[in-house]
Amino acid sequence: MLMRFRRLFLVFILLLPTGTGNTLAQSLREQADKRKLLIGAAVNPGRFSEAPYAETLAREFNMVEAENVMKWGGIRPAQDKFNFGPGDQVVAFAVAHKMKVRGHCLLWSEYNPAWLAKGSFTPEQLSKLLEEHITTVMKHYSGKVFAWDVVNESFLANGKIEPSIWYDSPGIGLAEKGTAYVEQAFRWARAADPKALLFYNDYDTEGLNPKSDAVYEMAKDFKKRGVPIDGVGIQAHIIDLDMAGISSLAANMKRLTALGLQVHITEMDVGLRLEKTGALMDQADLDRQAEIYRFVATVCVQEPGCAAFMTWGFTDKYSWIPGYTKGAKGKALLFDQAYAPKPAYRALREVLAR
Ligand code: 9MR
Numbered sequence: 001m002l003m004r005f006r007r008l009f010l011v012f013i014l015l016l017p018t019g020t021g022n023t024l025a026q027s028l029r030e031q032a033d034k035r036k037l038l039i040g041a042a043v044n045p046g047r048f049s050e051a052p053y054a055e056t057l058a059r060e061f062n063m064v065e066a067e068n069v070m071k072w073g074g075i076r077p078a079q080d081k082f083n084f085g086p087g088d089q090v091v092a093f094a095v096a097h098k099m100k101v102r103g104h105c106l107l108w109s110e111y112n113p114a115w116l117a118k119g120s121f122t123p124e125q126l127s128k129l130l131e132e133h134i135t136t137v138m139k140h141y142s143g144k145v146f147a148w149d150v151v152n153e154s155f156l157a158n159g160k161i162e163p164s165i166w167y168d169s170p171g172i173g174l175a176e177k178g179t180a181y182v183e184q185a186f187r188w189a190r191a192a193d194p195k196a197l198l199f200y201n202d203y204d205t206e207g208l209n210p211k212s213d214a215v216y217e218m219a220k221d222f223k224k225r226g227v228p229i230d231g232v233g234i235q236a237h238i239i240d241l242d243m244a245g246i247s248s249l250a251a252n253m254k255r256l257t258a259l260g261l262q263v264h265i266t267e268m269d270v271g272l273r274l275e276k277t278g279a280l281m282d283q284a285d286l287d288r289q290a291e292i293y294r295f296v297a298t299v300c301v302q303e304p305g306c307a308a309f310m311t312w313g314f315t316d317k318y319s320w321i322p323g324y325t326k327g328a329k330g331k332a333l334l335f336d337q338a339y340a341p342k343p344a345y346r347a348l349r350e351v352l353a354r
Contacts (some may be wrong), residue, residue, distance in 0.1 A: 015058075026344075028060045031352035034096070037301065038100060038308035039352075042067040042267065045089035048319065052339040056314065058097040065102040065266075065310060067320075069250045073111040075137060079129070084140055091144045102264075102310070103141060103148035105201065106134050107185045109164035110153075117165065126165070127172035131188050138192035145199035149233055150189045151182045157200060160215035170338070179218045184229045190228035193203045201233030201266055206296075207248040214254055223259045236296055237312065239329070241288045243295060250299045257305025264308035265300055268293070270344070271321040273331035278322075280331060290343035292307035297351040315339055 034037035040063030057064070058138060065328045068074050069345050078084050079199045096218035107130065123128065138148065139236040156162050166185075169177035174184060182200065200219065205212040205241050215232060222229045225291045234253070238246065270289045281285070300306035315335040322330040334345040 001315075012172055026349070026353070030185075032062060032283055032309075032351065035200045035301065035352065037158065037352070038063045038264075040065055040100075040102060040308060040310035041314040042104075042312045043090060043093075044318065045069060046091065047091065048093055053315065054093070054338050055319075056335060057093075058099075058315070061099065063100040063102055063308065064090055064094050064226040064309065065104050067313065068111065069106075070103055070137070070141075071105060071108065071111040072116060072133065072241045073113050076113055076116075076133065078113075079115055082136060082140070082323070084087040087141070091141070097142075101108075101145045102266075102308070103138075103145035105149035105152040105282075106137060106189065107150065107182075108152040109162060109166065110166065115325075120125055120150075121170070123170050123175070126170065127184075130166065130172055130182040130185065134185060135192040138189060138196060142193045142196070145196060145238045147199055147231065147264070148189060148193075149201040150198045151185050152201045153203065154179070154182055154200075155211050155214045157209075157211050157300050159206060161208040165202075179221070179247065182218065186222070186228050197230040197262065198228055199231045199233045199262075199264065200229060201235065202266060203235040203237050203267070204245070205232075206236055206238075206246040206252065208252050209245075212252050216252070219256060219259055219261060223261070229261065231264060231307075233264045234265035236265050236268035236313075238268070238292055238296075241270070241272070241285060241292065243292065244311065246292075246296065249296065250303065253299060253303045253306060257303060260293065261305065263300075263306045264310065265296060266310050268296060268310065269312045269319065269321060269332035271325065274322070274327060274330050275287050278327065279332070286331075286343045289332075290347040292352055293344040295346035301351060316342075 028039050040060050043064045043068050066087055091101055107186050161167055163169055167181055172181055174180040182345055186198055202215055203213050256263050270292050272285045275281055300309050313333050315330045316333050317331050317337040321332045336342055
């Protein structure tokens with residue numbers, strides 16, 4: 001009898017969710033659903049066939065965003081050719097797993113196809129191309145993509161507008177007119193899909209600084225004049241393991257939501273210092289990383305206007321950081337290379353569970 005009891009007890013203990021392995025008490029997604037918060041990750045549809053990739057994504061997140069395939073460089077291989085296939089795969093995955101799709105992005109100075117970036121177009125031609133692009137892509141995904149980063153990364157660190165093909169080189173005919181070209185893109189976007197939420201998205205805009213001031217001033221001006229904007233995306237690519245730059249995140253979010261805008265954390269990752277071998281320089285960085293995720297997520301859940309929290313990928317197996325930093329940084333996400341949850345994952349789950 002005692003033996004039997006002991007065995008039963010052992011089975012019971014073994015079945016208890018520990019939260020440390022892959023069998024988790026409750027996923028991020030289940031907890032976010034309860035809070036009506038969107039929890040998302042940037043994805044590459046080429047990985048959907050990798051079982052742990054697809055399983056982790058569907059289990060832990062209720063929103064996806066294409067990391068690259070809906071950008072000009074992915075979706076428009078030639079002037080007269082749209083390639084919707086990979087973006088459609090992202091939508092199909094989301095439908096199959098009851099997730100929302102966030103769209104990224106309709107206007108950016110980077111990741112433009114060579115025919116566009118190296119072409120010689122007049123402002124009139126570029127204006128037509130951009131309007132046609134926004135209209136075609138948004139209509140294709142109408143009812144499928146609930147929110148779009150209409151414009152991505154228009155400001156420099158000092159708050160000035162970044163020179164770009166769309167602004168002034170040669171621009172769409174609104175060069176030297178500040179945010180007028182951004183405004184034009186938002187107006188085309190609203191006309192193309194009146195139901196989609198329209199976002200401006202940028203990096204290094206977590207705390208109060210000249211760049212986030214510029215985003216705020218633009219958003220305020222747009223709201224005042226009835227330019228259609230629904231939200232601001234704060235990317236949250238955190239490259240230094242210190243909170244200095246992001247300590248005023250709550251204040252920045254507050255002033256944006258006070259305008260009646262939504263805020264989404266759109267691209268969070270926290271790159272850690274790596275040895276040449278690719279190993280972590282300091283194991284303790286995993287805990288520091290977890291605290292930064294905890295901080296940003298806490299600010300988001302405490303601000304009613306913060307409707308979404310998204311990471312830029314979800315497994316350290318696939319992340320832009322090692323390539324971008326030539327191997328100096330990495331391991332920036334919630335799951336390790338083998339899809340095991342990291343301290344950052346557990347910190348996030350604790351925030352959502354509260
Ligand atoms: O992660 C993306 C990487 O695979 C692309 O090569 C790169 C193109 O410039 O874009 C990366 O994603 C960026 C995002 O679209 C906008 N914010 C910064 C992201 C990281 O660079």
